Amino acid sequence: MSALARTTSRPRRRTEAAAGRGILSPFDWHRPRTATGWRLMHLVLFAGLVGFGAIPLVWMLRASISEPIDLVNRPLSLIPQPAVWENISTAWSVLDIGHYLANTVILVLGSWVVQLLVSATAGFALSVIRPWYGRYVYGAFLLTLFVPGTVTLIALYLTVLDLPLLGFGIADTPWAVWLPAGANAFTILLVKQFFDEIPRELFEAAQVDGAGWFTIFWRIVLPMSKPILAVVSLLSIMTAWKEFLWPLIVLTDPESQPLAVALPRLAQATNPAYLISGLLIASIPPILLFLVFQRSIVRGIGFTGLKG
DSSP: OOHHHHHHHHHHHHHHHHHHTSSSOHHHHTSHHHHHHHHHHHHHHHHHHHHHHHHHHHHHHHHHTSOHHHHHHOTTOSSOSSOOTHHHHHHHHHTTHHHHHHHHHHHHHHHHHHHHHHHHHHHHIIIIIOOTTHHHHHHHHHHHTTSOTTTTHHHHHHHHHSOTTTOOOOTTSTHHHHHHHHOOHHHHHHHHHHHHTSOHHHHHHHHHTTOOHHHHIIIIIGGGOHHHHHHHHHHHHHHHHHOOHHHHHHOOOGGGOOHHHHHHHHGGGSOHHHHHHHHHHHHHHHHHHHHHHHHHHHHHHHHHTTTO
């Protein structure tokens, strides 16, 4: 067989093998009606999911550029009459969205750094170092997944007001939002699961060469962990960006509150279109973040086994 024939036959074999692993058999895929109907169903489902997910965003855009009377009289219409694009710029200046957006970015970045640091180091300790008490710590992390966050809210707030053994509180400071973000058992277990898949022969060879745990963590584990770090980063950023209850409790100063907390407070004395414009502006950064890093995120989810 020539090289060209071998090259063209490989994609065909891979396609047939992939088809054999699905619901339809390779024989069914060779039937034009079955293959066409299956692909058409996929296309319809994909279009339906995209349309269903885009409806809230489209309505948000419509409401943000509408007059209040038009929004009340025709709330389900997707085309405003008339379209007032100035609402977005006016909301930015009137509601001081830039200030609260900067507060949100500061809180999100701090929460991301703390959660990434805690998840990576804790996962490394449980998966690679494996101390004798690691199984008990691992069990404690699992138990916290079954406890609703509202149950520990009062205890966490009292801790923030008066840190144990330190004698001072961190309420009304960014640390009150940053430090609790690191106590996320789910991301710690995700990182541990990923580290478990790294061959231990690499660690043993590094130890034979005289490398310590920090060198192994910094030069071997972290460079191989970009996919899972991308997943943890997305989860931490998305959670911190939309967090409402905890910043509302620990940040009593209105000037230090994030956008998610400030907008409901400002909504009591402002144009509804301006409020929705603020919601639209707050929704844009997470969407752009996901679109930019979606390839790394999907790859990381595949490594962790979340795809099922």
